[in-house]
Amino acid sequence: MSDRTNPMPEADLHAYVDQRLDAARRAEVEAWLAAHPAEAERIAAYRKQNDMLQAMFDPVMDEPLPLQMHPQARRRSFAPLLRYAAMAGWMVLSGVIGWTLHGADAGKPAPMLAMARQAAVAHVVYTPEVLHPVEVGADQEAHLVKWLSKRLGAAVKPPHLRDVGYELVGGRLLPGNQGPTAQFMYQDTRGQRLTLYLSNKAADKGETAFRYAQEGKIGVFYWIDNGMGYALSGEMEKPALLRVANAVYQGLNP
C-alpha cells in the first residue's frame, strides 16, 4: 500500500479521513497523497464512506420518538406489540402532521419536537428542586407575568389549573435554542409537579393539534397557539396529562 522509500502511517491516513489532523500534518498528508494517486483514490473512497453514512443515517435523529421509548413504561408481556403499534401510530401521525405543517419542507427536522425535548429536560432539571423550584413565586404573579412577557417579547400568562387540581408554584426564565423561553411550574396537593414551557420562537407558525412525546419518564404534550409554542410536561400517564393539557388550552383561550 505505502511506498517503501517514503511511507505514510496508515493511522495518519485515517486521521486525515476523519479530519483529526492539525493543519500542518494535514498539509503533509495532502502533499503525500498528491504524489501517490492510488492511495489518494483509496482515501477519497473512505471519506466518501463517511459522507454517505452521515447522509443516510442523520435523518434518523429527527424522527419522532416512539411513545414507548422509555423502558420502565413498558409491560414485559405485551410490550413489543404495544411498542410497534405505537411506532406505527407515530409514523402515520407524524406523516400527516409533517405534511400539513411543513408542506414542501417536509424533509427538514421538526423544531417543535426539539422544543418538546427542551421542555422535558427543563422539567427534570427543575421539578425536583426543593429550595429553588422557581425564580419568581406565585405570590408575585403580577411581577412574574410582566417580567416574562417582557423577556419573551410577547404577552405570557400562566393559566389557572385549580379546576384540575394544580396550583401555580411560580415561573422562571430559561435559555432556548432561539432565545428566551419561560417555564411555569404547578403542583397538586400531593406534591406532584407539572411544568408548562413557553417559546415565542416556535418555528412552525399557525395552529397545530396537540402532539405527544415521551422523554424518559416524562410525558410531553406540545402544541402551537397564536404563534406561541407550548409544552406541558409531567411524570404521569398520558390520559391524566391530556386532561391537564386541555385545561391549559382552555385557560389560555377563555
Next chain:
Amino acid sequence: MDGLIAEHVPRLRRYARALTGDRTRADDLVQDTLERAWNKLHQWRRGSDIRAWMFSIMHNVFVNQIRQHQAATVALDDEALEVPVRATQTDGLEMRDLAAAIARLPVEYREVILLVGLEQLGYEEAAQVLGIPLGTVMSRLSRGRERLRALMAGATTPALRRVK
C-alpha cells in the same frame, strides 16, 4: 439525571439503525439499552462522558443479542462475501449498496466504522466504548474501510486474515 440520558436517545437511534439496518430491531436495541442505562445510572461516574458510556452499554447489549441469535451474524471469515455487489452510477443506488455492504461487514468492523465515521467518536473514545485497545480500533478501521470499499466496488474480496 433523566434528561442526561434522554438527550442522547436520538444519537443512539441513529447508531442502532446503521448497526442493525432495520428500524424495528434498532428501536428494540435502543429500548434495551435505555433500560440498562436507567438501571445502571448509579454506576456512571459523574463527569465522565455519558455518551461514551451509553454507546458502550449499547455495544454490550448488541453483542449479547448476537450471541443469542448466532444465525443473525456474519462470520468473520469471508464465505458470506461471495455475492458481488452491483456497481452503480447514481447516489440513490449507491446508498442502497452502502446499506447492503454495511450489513455484510463483520460486526467488529461495522461497529468501529460507524462509531468513528458516523458518530464521529475519537479513536480513544471508540476503544473505550468497545473495550478494546486503541491499536485494535485502528486495525479494524483500516481493514473494515478497505472491506467496505471492496464491497461497494463489487470487487472480489481480497484474502483477509481473521481479526483478533
